Amino acid sequence: MTTNSVNATALDTAATQGHVDIVNLLLETDASLARIARNNGKTVLHSAARMGHVEVVTALLNKDPGIGFRTDKKGQTALHMASKGQNAEILLELLKPDISVIHVEDSKGNRPLHVATRKGNTIMVQTLISVEGIEINAVNRAGETAFAIADKQGNEELVNILREVGGGTAKEQVNPPNPAKQLKQTVSDIRHDVQSQMKQTRQTKMQFQKIKKRIQKLHIGGLNNAINSNTVVAVLIATVAFAAIFQLPGNFLEDMTQAPDPDMTLGQALIASDPAFIIFLVFDALALFISLAVVVVQTSLIVVEQKAKKKMVFVINKLMWLACLCISAAFIALTYVVVGRDDEWLAWCTMAIGTVTMVATVGSMCYCVVAHRMEEKSLRKIRRTSMSQSWSISIDSEAELMNSEYKKMYAL
Numbered sequence: 001m002t003t004n005s006v007n008a009t010a011l012d013t014a015a016t017q018g019h020v021d022i023v024n025l026l027l028e029t030d031a032s033l034a035r036i037a038r039n040n041g042k043t044v045l046h047s048a049a050r051m052g053h054v055e056v057v058t059a060l061l062n063k064d065p066g067i068g069f070r071t072d073k074k075g076q077t078a079l080h081m082a083s084k085g086q087n088a089e090i091l092l093e094l095l096k097p098d099i100s101v102i103h104v105e106d107s108k109g110n111r112p113l114h115v116a117t118r119k120g121n122t123i124m125v126q127t128l129i130s131v132e133g134i135e136i137n138a139v140n141r142a143g144e145t146a147f148a149i150a151d152k153q154g155n156e157e158l159v160n161i162l163r164e165v166g167g168g169t170a171k172e173q174v175n176p177p178n179p180a181k182q183l184k185q186t187v188s189d190i191r192h193d194v195q196s197q198m199k200q201t202r203q204t205k206m207q208f209q210k211i212k213k214r215i216q217k218l219h220i221g222g223l224n225n226a227i228n229s230n231t232v233v234a235v236l237i238a239t240v241a242f243a244a245i246f247q248l249p250g251n252f253l254e255d256m257t258q259a260p261d262p263d264m265t266l267g268q269a270l271i272a273s274d275p276a277f278i279i280f281l282v283f284d285a286l287a288l289f290i291s292l293a294v295v296v297v298q299t300s301l302i303v304v305e306q307k308a309k310k311k312m313v314f315v316i317n318k319l320m321w322l323a324c325l326c327i328s329a330a331f332i333a334l335t336y337v338v339v340g341r342d343d344e345w346l347a348w349c350t351m352a353i354g355t356v357t358m359v360a361t362v363g364s365m366c367y368c369v370v371a372h373r374m375e376e377k378s379l380r381k382i383r384r385t386s387m388s389q390s391w392s393i394s395i396d397s398e399a400e401l402m403n404s405e406y407k408k409m410y411a412l
Contacts, residue, residue: 041072109140241288
């Protein structure tokens with residue numbers, strides 16, 4: 001599965017837009033796609049929860065219930081993201097696998113109740129406080145409870161709702177937080193966040209390696225197909241070139257009494273003295289022996305290393321281009337003999353058609369080769385640049401390289 005510059009996959013796009021059928025299809029293909037995080041640490045569950053797509057959230061949790069505890073770079077879970085929206089049904093779906101996710105704090109110590117209160121979402125606050133075991137007066141890093149946030153924003157409706165269930169400020173609590181304990185908790189949370197980010201980075205790196213191996217397999221398969229195709233075409237051209245010399249128009253001299261020239265010998269082609277035949281013979285011989293040389297090389301060399309195999313395919317391809325041009329020239333030369341002097345314009349038309357076709361084809365292939373080489377050169381520069389930077393930056397650039405390297409076709 002390929003990713004874009006922010007490491008978002010097709011699954012992420014489908015989930016964000018609420019296409020549950022596509023999401024189910026992609027999850028059936030590879031369930032691990034649900035754990036791929038974007039550059040900001042958000043998974044596909046974060047996106048679906050924030051956009052309010054209940055069916056997508058349900059499908060993701062059914063495939064991987066533990067994904068609900070995944071946090072982004074801000075330490076927020078999908079429940080935090082859902083608390084910013086207006087769909088209470090998503091909150092209940094996210095709580096089904098493990099209700100303890102309601103206690104997860106982000107990097108600022110905010111729980112989902114803090115987030116919903118700060119957004120002023122009455123429905124979400126009412127849904128959260130109805131959950132059994134929720135800590136109404138949990139304090140964030142700023143020393144604020146959900147009640148304190150509502151009071152600070154002047155939201156009288158939320159203040160009344162939270163007060164009815166026992167909400168209050170941190171100062172009103174019977175047992176105020178111990179500073180030493182709070183510091184210890186902060187250090188523990190930071191360590192947990194660092195470990196979580198490192199784990200996510202390792203998982204992302206492993207995903208890149210798997211994708212890279214798949215791309216390499218596709219490259220190897222394409223090279224093998226090119227080698228096999230070259231062998232078949234070389235044998236075909238060699239067969240045609242070999243047979244052409246024995247199927248000449250006008251046949252051969254079989255009776256010396258019928259020789260138009262006393263210097264001719266038995267078995268000699270009747271058109272041997274024609275300049276067009278000489279041109280035909282030269283190019284036909286070139287096509288024959290180039291093709292035979294390709295067959296010998298292809299059947300004798302066993303190349304294992306991919307780079308060496310690409311070089312061999314490059315050289316063989318150019319030889320096959322030359323063989324095709326030679327067999328085309330031989331065919332055109334012989335048409336001048338076949339059509340005769342009165343209809344020589346037909347031979348000129350044949351030459352025009354052949355020239356335009358072959359020049360256009362070979363020219364297009366040359367353009368593709370040059371374009372591919374230039375792109376490879378730019379990719380090598382990107383690799384060298386990313387290697388000199390930090391590891392996290394190199395991962396981002398590697399995602400871009402994956403998108404560039406995954407091509408449906410290219411020319412060697």
